[in-house]
Amino acid sequence: MKNIALVFVFIFGIINGSKSDNLFLQNLISVNDQWKNQEFNPSDFSSFENSKPQNFNQWISVHLLLVEKNLRNRDVSKLNPEQYKNRSYLLDQLKEYALKGIFPVNNFIPLKNPVFIDAIGTHCAVGYLMQQSGAEQLAQQINKNEKFAYIHQIKTNGVGEWAKNNGFSLDELAWIQPGYPPNFTANPLLQGLNGSVKTMAINPSDGTIFVGGSFSAAVDGTICSGIAAYINGFAGYSWIDLAGGVNGTVNKILLHQNKLIVGGSFTTAGSLSVLNVAAYNLTNGAWEQMGNLNGNVKTFEVFNGQIYAGGSFNSFIAKWNGTSWEEVLPGYLYGNEVRALKAHENELIIGGDFELPTGALRKNAFAFDGTQAVIMGFGTKTPVNDFEIYQGKIYAGCDYISGNDTCALASFIDGDWQTIFDGNFYYFGFGSYLHGTIKQMKTFEASIYIAGDFSAHSGMTFGENMIRYSETANDTVPMPILMADSTINCFGFYYNDICYGGDFTYQPGSNLNRIALLQNELLVSAKTKTVKNKINFFPNPSTDKIYITNNLDEPIESVKLFSADGKLILSQVNLGKQAVIQLEKPANGIYFIESINRTNSSFNKVIFE
Numbered sequence: 001m002k003n004i005a006l007v008f009v010f011i012f013g014i015i016n017g018s019k020s021d022n023l024f025l026q027n028l029i030s031v032n033d034q035w036k037n038q039e040f041n042p043s044d045f046s047s048f049e050n051s052k053p054q055n056f057n058q059w060i061s062v063h064l065l066l067v068e069k070n071l072r073n074r075d076v077s078k079l080n081p082e083q084y085k086n087r088s089y090l091l092d093q094l095k096e097y098a099l100k101g102i103f104p105v106n107n108f109i110p111l112k113n114p115v116f117i118d119a120i121g122t123h124c125a126v127g128y129l130m131q132q133s134g135a136e137q138l139a140q141q142i143n144k145n146e147k148f149a150y151i152h153q154i155k156t157n158g159v160g161e162w163a164k165n166n167g168f169s170l171d172e173l174a175w176i177q178p179g180y181p182p183n184f185t186a187n188p189l190l191q192g193l194n195g196s197v198k199t200m201a202i203n204p205s206d207g208t209i210f211v212g213g214s215f216s217a218a219v220d221g222t223i224c225s226g227i228a229a230y231i232n233g234f235a236g237y238s239w240i241d242l243a244g245g246v247n248g249t250v251n252k253i254l255l256h257q258n259k260l261i262v263g264g265s266f267t268t269a270g271s272l273s274v275l276n277v278a279a280y281n282l283t284n285g286a287w288e289q290m291g292n293l294n295g296n297v298k299t300f301e302v303f304n305g306q307i308y309a310g311g312s313f314n315s316f317i318a319k320w321n322g323t324s325w326e327e328v329l330p331g332y333l334y335g336n337e338v339r340a341l342k343a344h345e346n347e348l349i350i351g352g353d354f355e356l357p358t359g360a361l362r363k364n365a366f367a368f369d370g371t372q373a374v375i376m377g378f379g380t381k382t383p384v385n386d387f388e389i390y391q392g393k394i395y396a397g398c399d400y401i402s403g404n405d406t407c408a409l410a411s412f413i414d415g416d417w418q419t420i421f422d423g424n425f426y427y428f429g430f431g432s433y434l435h436g437t438i439k440q441m442k443t444f445e446a447s448i449y450i451a452g453d454f455s456a457h458s459g460m461t462f463g464e465n466m467i468r469y470s471e472t473a474n475d476t477v478p479m480p481i482l483m484a485d486s487t488i489n490c491f492g493f494y495y496n497d498i499c500y501g502g503d504f505t506y507q508p509g510s511n512l513n514r515i516a517l518l519q520n521e522l523l524v525s526a527k528t529k530t531v532k533n534k535i536n537f538f539p540n541p542s543t544d545k546i547y548i549t550n551n552l553d554e555p556i557e558s559v560k561l562f563s564a565d566g567k568l569i570l571s572q573v574n575l576g577k578q579a580v581i582q583l584e585k586p587a588n589g590i591y592f593i594e595s596i597n598r599t600n601s602s603f604n605k606v607i608f609e
Contacts, residue, residue, distance in 0.1 A: 038070075103124070194218070211253075311338060385452075398437070450468075451489075555574075562591060
């Protein structure tokens, strides 16, 4: 009991400590949450903490090496000589497996989960140990029947006997077995850009992606100073310059009435002399004067038919009257800057790093009704970077500041701002958190997508700098969907994918240069996906059955239903153009249906309720 108490004291301390202290253990838990249940020696971490793993496979290696070391140091005096010999040999094999760093690829389901043997025959750690012990047939039988099962879920005969013969407990095997992250595909837009991407606007009419930031060229050599367009032309996709660009940094692009309203910190746009704001006419491809603002411009929004700007210039807020900028509420705010504007229900919601001139301390957020300021409670604890409307409520994405009086995500509820994530390893049950700063948020269907400079962990999924969050009965934790190596400043929905920009250069499996496109099955609803794949699912949600129809002139070859944790619930093969999945009193929640025919496959989320 003394050792167990030491472990739990260590875990409690590390969870409530600094980000650097906490993150090492949290990364191990994200690989396998059995770290919460097993006895281990925390001093073993010291030999690995300075290695700074850069991707999930490297974290799997560190996890396996630490488990191997701890298992070697356990009391095995009750094992017979044959069990001791087998255990020692397989721990040698486990160490070798970890150092090779070749692990299964999860090309099957869009969540982090065990994969016993992948599509090209790579075994998971436990499967590999079975193979090395001469029990390959057992490994293949598990893979056939229970590919996605955790050790304690496996029902295949022989697992317990194999574990006993080789000197392991099932709990120890469960500690060895990692989960593998979904194989999200992140593709660079050509070779990317040579500097930070800070803002993005996507033209819905033709799919052109406009980005602004502190870059001077595309990596392929195309000169594009501060602003660029990613277009699909006669020669395919390419980066193009916008009439010479600007001579500084672009912080915000607003697409409005066939013009790009561009703000930042610059003094020329094309051949024009400007001051921090200009317009680019998409019809004639020329820059236009748009008055002057004598400080950094951070944001724009259209409110009551007029363009408003926010930044660090005089008054912090200004309104474009068609010929010049008018100060809004001059002298009202004091502090540093306005960073966020959002029109909502006849008010302009204003956020940033400032205080209001009221008796009580109110800061970082208030509203404007077109005439006067409207108080919104006492504001947010930390500066606001963005607002989004989700399920009728206003959300504020904020800076994380070290300490207890901080806030990463807040929502305006019952007349004041309530903290949703404090950014300080906020837990939704043990093992789920968001830690860091939020830069941008956007709503897509039933979820809000959030990007910034943070780490996040949900159940068995770990990620960096982008999550999906839903306030529904079935999905109330932050779900990481990326592992970008640095800040994501902006993103937008490009058809059914996410285009995102920032300071990152790498995502596991992809070298990226600050701008990329994420392809992820979870971003697409069943309704949207069926248009592409010609496979329809209805009703969704359902109480007990879901019908599947194939619009193509070919039969459905197979249908599989998985639970949210990847467990295979039902499998059907050799179907016609229609199929039905029926469960007797299914547990309420999210499920996934994989359907395959000769020319198409589909993986869709469905809900039983």
